[in-house]
Amino acid sequence: MSIDSKINRQWILKSRPTQGALSNHNFDFIQSPIPALQEGEFLVKNRMISCDPAQRVWLERDSYIPAIPLNSVVPAMTVGEIIESKHPQFKVGSRISSPLGWQDYAISNGKGPFSTLPIPTQVTDEAALSIFGMTGLTAFFGMEDIGKPQAGEVVVVSGASGATGSIAAQIAKLKGAKVIGIAGGAEKCAWLLDKAGITAAIDYKNEDVTKRLRELAPKGINVYYDNVGGPILDSVLTQLALHARIVLCGGISNYDGKSNYSIHHHMNLVTTRSKMQGFLISDYASKFQEGITALAAWLKADKIIYEVDVQEGLENAPQTLQRLFDGKNLGKQLLKI
Numbered sequence: 001m002s003i004d005s006k007i008n009r010q011w012i013l014k015s016r017p018t019q020g021a022l023s024n025h026n027f028d029f030i031q032s033p034i035p036a037l038q039e040g041e042f043l044v045k046n047r048m049i050s051c052d053p054a055q056r057v058w059l060e061r062d063s064y065i066p067a068i069p070l071n072s073v074v075p076a077m078t079v080g081e082i083i084e085s086k087h088p089q090f091k092v093g094s095r096i097s098s099p100l101g102w103q104d105y106a107i108s109n110g111k112g113p114f115s116t117l118p119i120p121t122q123v124t125d126e127a128a129l130s131i132f133g134m135t136g137l138t139a140f141f142g143m144e145d146i147g148k149p150q151a152g153e154v155v156v157v158s159g160a161s162g163a164t165g166s167i168a169a170q171i172a173k174l175k176g177a178k179v180i181g182i183a184g185g186a187e188k189c190a191w192l193l194d195k196a197g198i199t200a201a202i203d204y205k206n207e208d209v210t211k212r213l214r215e216l217a218p219k220g221i222n223v224y225y226d227n228v229g230g231p232i233l234d235s236v237l238t239q240l241a242l243h244a245r246i247v248l249c250g251g252i253s254n255y256d257g258k259s260n261y262s263i264h265h266h267m268n269l270v271t272t273r274s275k276m277q278g279f280l281i282s283d284y285a286s287k288f289q290e291g292i293t294a295l296a297a298w299l300k301a302d303k304i305i306y307e308v309d310v311q312e313g314l315e316n317a318p319q320t321l322q323r324l325f326d327g328k329n330l331g332k333q334l335l336k337i
């Protein structure tokens with residue numbers, strides 16, 4: 001079949017989600033022809049889509065980027081194969097990681113807010129979008145540059161069995177820290193202990209987090225890597241050690257507007273002389289190769305593992321993104337087209 005006769009299926013944002021779960025009603029699943037390539041462009045066949053909690057925010061409102069325009073393709077990082085090219089640097093047959101969104105095919109010129117990265121042949125699609133993708137790099141730079149865990153310190157990670165948290169927790173372990181992961185459910189906690197090899201796990205859905213933190217970290221928490229915000233962040237604030245560092249990576253507990261929890265214990269930052277710092281992974285774009293090199297070395301030496309949860313079918317994109325908010329994913333949530 002020639003490219004001209006291919007049909008591009010695309011998910012278009014029809015209306016903004018409000019409070020609660022994503023619904024297919026917010027999207028149109030359309031089919032459209034693929035335009036002809038211009039000089040300097042190339043055509044990509046998407047193979048795998050990254051699902052990221054921040055997409056829920058982009059769909060709904062302005063944040064660190066403007067809200068996604070209505071009637072446009074839902075953006076997402078993808079791995080795709082170049083199947084046609086009029087660009088001298090992007091060759092047919094190579095794979096790239098870039099923000100090409102919820103669609104089968106996309107035309108690119110290799111420019112954009114996130115760089116278009118070529119993927120080495122030995123790196124799988126799954127690895128390119130997880131440990132070597134935005135979540136692995138977010139864990140790396142957030143922990144290395146802001147958390148800075150030292151041997152013997154107590155490090156707490158929330159969202160600990162997810163894509164970012166699982167890597168952040170293992171990096172802290174590699175630094176010789178005592179690592180406490182917080183995750184929802186017995187299965188995720190067992191994975192953290194048995195597979196990721198961290199020190200302790202708290203099942204926040206079935207345990208009293210504040211009480212467990214007091215038991216597990218009687219001398220206080222030195223580093224907290226926060227992926228969730230809300231009541232878990234507040235519990236950690238009650239148990240800080242002197243000069244603690246809090247890495248504000250994300251706050252998924254309120255991305256869908258279901259919780260309006262207010263933080264009560266921020267004054268403990270004052271009394272413990274602690275620091276709390278947010279960051280965006282895009283801040284580190286010029287250093288991505290440094291992170292990839294370090295993560296690859298740990299992976300090769302069997303010092304770190306990564307887990308992926310691969311769902312299938314472009315038609316299932318909204319439900320697959322929703323899995324993050326229902327806690328259904330273990331490791332990186334991906335969608336294979």
Ligand code: NDP
Nearest residue numbers: 138162163164183184227228249250251252253280281327
């Ligand atoms: P994950 O793989 O961690 O998936 C999300 C997880 O969040 C779910 O599996 C679920 O796990 C947990 N969760 C969902 N709702 C709640 C809730 N109400 N309270 C506590 N936990 C909840 O996703 P990512 O690794 O992609 O993202 C993790 C965080 O990192 C997000 O906040 C994201 O926005 C942030 N992030 C920030 C970046 C930055 O540049 N600062 C870049 C990339 C990600 P469970 O079953 O344990 O509840």
